[in-house]
Amino acid sequence: MKTAIYWLAILGSGTLFGLGLSISSMIQPEVVLSFLRFEDFGLLLVLGGATGLTMIFYQMAPHILKTPLLAEQFGQKPLETMKRTLLGALIFGIGWGICGVCPGPAIAGLGAGNWPLLIALFSMLAGAYVQGRWWS
Amino acid sequence: MELIDTLFPLGLAHYITGGLLIGLGVSLLFVLTGLVGGMSSVYSAVWSFFSKASFFQQEKHFKTRQWRLVYAAGLILGAFIWLSFSGSGMVVTSVSWERLALGGFIAGFGARLGNGCTSGHGICGVASLSLPSVLAVLVFLSAAIITAQLIASLG
Structure with a gap:
């Protein structure tokens, strides 16, 4: 049985993650898109620092x-086949480039009131x- | 200095501080619990509550859904703390709902097919020195940059 401290550690780690995403403005798709358009390279500092x-x-x-x-x-991190990983990354990148939202910020943004996320x-x-049901 | 102003018109400090906090969260999770904290897996894991499909009932989903949800709750809590204390006020995106819906669907599908997103491959995978993750980061950054620039040029 896991202790309460174990669950608090997970919650606390997530809290730091969410705080970091907020401070670095990654919960704002506009900032992510401005990196992808080469207008502000801050995202590289966030990713590099983390x-x-x-x-x-x-x-x-x-x-x-x-x-x-x-x-x-x-x-x-579980090992995956190279081909599948890279195909998934390609598709993920296209979607990310359209909306400027990653899976983490889509969740964290809600805490900061960015409700359209x-x-x-x-x-x-x-x-x-759809992936799990038909392309797994 | 001019170069720095050009590359980072909004300054550097908040990006570096935020990045280090994200890294601290992922590191703390690993040192305390041994868990590898990418964020995209929770999107598959929660389906184990609602779908009997064998894919979602694998151990890697239904056995991890609890901690992944607690971790996700932490993300929301962290952002709420920032909202409460930073004085920045709420930021509501003006990206259109069509782009959020279409991009979100494609990104969700791709992240799960490739078993990782910006945090799973980008932070955890690269920090584990995993070659597929390093290549995945190069691929998704390139794909996202090309997509975003194409959309911008089309107006």
Whole structure:
């Protein structure tokens, strides 16, 4: 059985994530689209900062700790075939370029009152359903 | 300095601060619970509540749906805290509903087919030094840039 602290850790991690998405204005599709049109390169700083810091922890933690502090083992991102990953990435990129909304900001934006992102959220859910049901 | 103003007309600090906070959240999740916190999987996992289709009833979906939903609730909470304390006020997008609906559907389909999005491949995958993820990031950034520029040029 997982403890309350375990669930609080997950909630807290998500909270930092949502705070970061908000401060960096990634919950505003306009800012994402301005990067994609080469008007403001800030998105690269967000992605670079987040990935750089995460890389340090992902690479070091399993060497320093035998197990995570509140669980039995470190997970890994599941391996997928290259072809499927790249086809999915291509399709994802086209959709992202149309709306300027990623799966994370579609959720986080709601907390900041950016309610039209609900349309993107439900559309993403629909896309995920169609993928799982007929193209899995 | 002029170059920096051209590349980042709205400044650098909030992008870097926000990016580091996102990284801290993903890192903390891993160090404390061992979980790899990409965001797109929750979109498949929640269907395990509503669909009996075997795809959605796989362990990777129905066994992770709880923590993924708690994590997603954290995202909303974090944005709400920002709204409450930053004094910036609500920002409501003016991107049309047609673009949100069409782009969202395609992005949701693609992210799940490729098993990752900006956070799953972009942050978690690259930080794991996974080659498919690194290539996926290059592919989706290129595809998004071309799409957005095409739409902008068509007016």
